[in-house]
Amino acid sequence: MFIEIQTNSSVPIYLQLAQQLIEGIARGELKPGDSLPSVRAFAADLGMNMHTVNKAYHYLEEKEFIQIVAKSGVIIQPNGIPKATAEEQQRLAEQIRPLVAEGLVLKLSEEEMVDMVRELVQHIKEGSS
Amino acid sequence: MFIEIQTNSSVPIYLQLAQQLIEGIARGELKPGDSLPSVRAFAADLGMNMHTVNKAYHYLEEKEFIQIVAKSGVIIQPNGIPKATAEEQQRLAEQIRPLVAEGLVLKLSEEEMVDMVRELVQHIKEGSS
DNA sequence: CCTTTGTTCTACTCCTAGTGTAACACATTT
DNA sequence: AAATGTGTTACACTAGGAGTAGAACAAAGG
Numbered sequence: 175m176f177i178e179i180q181t182n183s184s185v186p187i188y189l190q191l192a193q194q195l196i197e198g199i200a201r202g203e204l205k206p207g208d209s210l211p212s213v214r215a216f217a218a219d220l221g222m223n224m225h226t227v228n229k230a231y232h233y234l235e236e237k238e239f240i241q242i243v244a245k246s247g248v249i250i251q252p253n254g255i256p257k258a259t260a261e262e263q264q265r266l267a268e269q270i271r272p273l274v275a276e277g278l279v280l281k282l283s284e285e286e287m288v289d290m291v292r293e294l295v296q297h298i299k300e301g302s303s
Numbered sequence: 304m305f306i307e308i309q310t311n312s313s314v315p316i317y318l319q320l321a322q323q324l325i326e327g328i329a330r331g332e333l334k335p336g337d338s339l340p341s342v343r344a345f346a347a348d349l350g351m352n353m354h355t356v357n358k359a360y361h362y363l364e365e366k367e368f369i370q371i372v373a374k375s376g377v378i379i380q381p382n383g384i385p386k387a388t389a390e391e392q393q394r395l396a397e398q399i400r401p402l403v404a405e406g407l408v409l410k411l412s413e414e415e416m417v418d419m420v421r422e423l424v425q426h427i428k429e430g431s432s
Numbered sequence: 433c434c435t436t437t438g439t440t441c442t443a444c445t446c447c448t449a450g451t452g453t454a455a456c457a458c459a460t461t462t
Numbered sequence: 463a464a465a466t467g468t469g470t471t472a473c474a475c476t477a478g479g480a481g482t483a484g485a486a487c488a489a490a491g492g
Contacts, residue, residue, distance in 0.1 A: 178425060186448085186450085187449080187450075188448060188450090193401040193404065194324060196401065196404050196405055196408055197401075197404045199408045200404045200405075200407035200408050211341060212430065212468060212469080213468085213469070213470095214467085214468085214469095215467095222450085222451090223450060223451050223452075224451095224452090225412060225449095225450075225451075226449085226450065226451080227454090228426060228469080228470085229342075229449085229450095231469090232462080239408060242391075242469070243468090243469085244457090244458080244459095244468080244469055244470075245457070245458045245460095245468050245469055245470085246458085246459065246460085246467095246468060246469075247461055247467095247468065247469085248372055248468095248469085252392075255408055255409065255410065255468090256409075256410075257409060257410040257411075258406070258409035258411055262409060263409075263411070263419070266402055266405065266406055266411075266419070267419050267422070269402050270399060270402050270419065270420070271423050271426075271427070272325065272326075273324040273395055274401050274420060274423045274424060274427060275322065275325050275326045275329045275427050276325055276329075276366075276395065277387070277395055278329035278424065278427060278428075279325055279328045279329045279368060279384055280384065280385075280386060280387035280392075280395075281384065281385075281386040281387065282386075282392070282395075284386055284420075287420055287424070288417050288420055288421065290392070290395070290396050290399065291399065291413075291416055291417055291420055292417065293396070294396060294399060294400050294403045295403060295407065295413045295416070295468070297319045298400070298403060298404050298407060299407075300427050315479085315480060315481090316480080316481075317480080341436070341437060341438080342437085342438070342439095342481095343436085343437085343438095344436095351481085351482090352481060352482050352483075353482095353483090354480095354481075354482075354483090355480085355481065355482080357438080357439085358480085358481095360438090369451065371438070371440085372437090373437080373438055373439075373488090373489080373490090373491090374436085374437050374438055374488070374489045374490050375436095375437060375438080375489085375490055375491085376436090376438085376490095377437095377438085404478090430437085
């Protein structure tokens with residue numbers, strides 16, 4: 175699992191980390207039951223603070239993508255991650271909405287944006303940037 | 304142009320305003336050459352600060368969706384908004400990417416996410432939420 | 433001339449992000 | 463039993479974004 179952090183990015187470090195872990199799960203590189211490094215080890219490895227890793231873990235725990243077993247360790251949701259509920263799907267749509275609107279203003283057609291999503295799915299599954 | 308601001312949202316006020324103006328453009332309600340309210344009038348109308356409206360305007364100006372004519376007023380890009388460049392399309396894709404990844408983790412199929420985008424396009428063009 | 437326009441400046445509050453250090457409680461390992 | 467490793471919590475500090483507020487400036491437009 176290779177993690178690349180852009181320190182000069184506007185997206186917070188903890189979010190970058192969480193998102194890359196999410197891609198690892200989507201790609202199948204991180205499977206249910208797999209354990210993640212301890213907050214201290216991961217922080218040392220990535221050259222960042224313990225609390226930043228901790229924040230990323232709690233972000234993922236809130237989404238129920240991982241389980242934080244107190245005083246033991248962190249593992250990918252062992253029983254598998256359930257399919258998106260209607261609410262989760264709604265929340266995703268609300269987050270994508272402003273981006274789709276921007277695409278429309280930039281005269282992108284519905285098909286062009288659909289293709290963009292299809293390509294993203296492939297890139298994520300391949301692990302390419 | 305009806306603007307609704309959620310003061311308790313995590314997305315900044317100036318961004319909510321800018322995004323809703325973007326949807327207005329996408330919907331065709333705001334056409335090239337149309338003028339927008341002055342920062343003071345808009346702020347008073349929306350019950351927010353002048354600087355917040357100003358920030359939203361500059362956000363839109365940076366994207367070249369509007370033109371701020373100093374000491375005169377603000378208008379929608381009069382010559383029409385050009386089609387997305389490759390760079391703009393790339394930037395959009397990068398912003399959508401983490402959301403698509405999250406969808407994949409939540410076991411949404413490519414087709415389900417494509418449908419989500421198609422529905423969003425329709426909702427935006429209709430002006431429905 | 434006078435109102436309106438966007439712009440700029442200062443000042444202040446509140447919150448997030450990030451780093452740093454330290455300690456705690458408990459599980460696992462030695 | 464002791465040592466180590468785990469997530470957790472607390473406190474402190476810096477830096478910056480977001481929002482509000484008031485004031486003033488320079489120029490366009492009626």
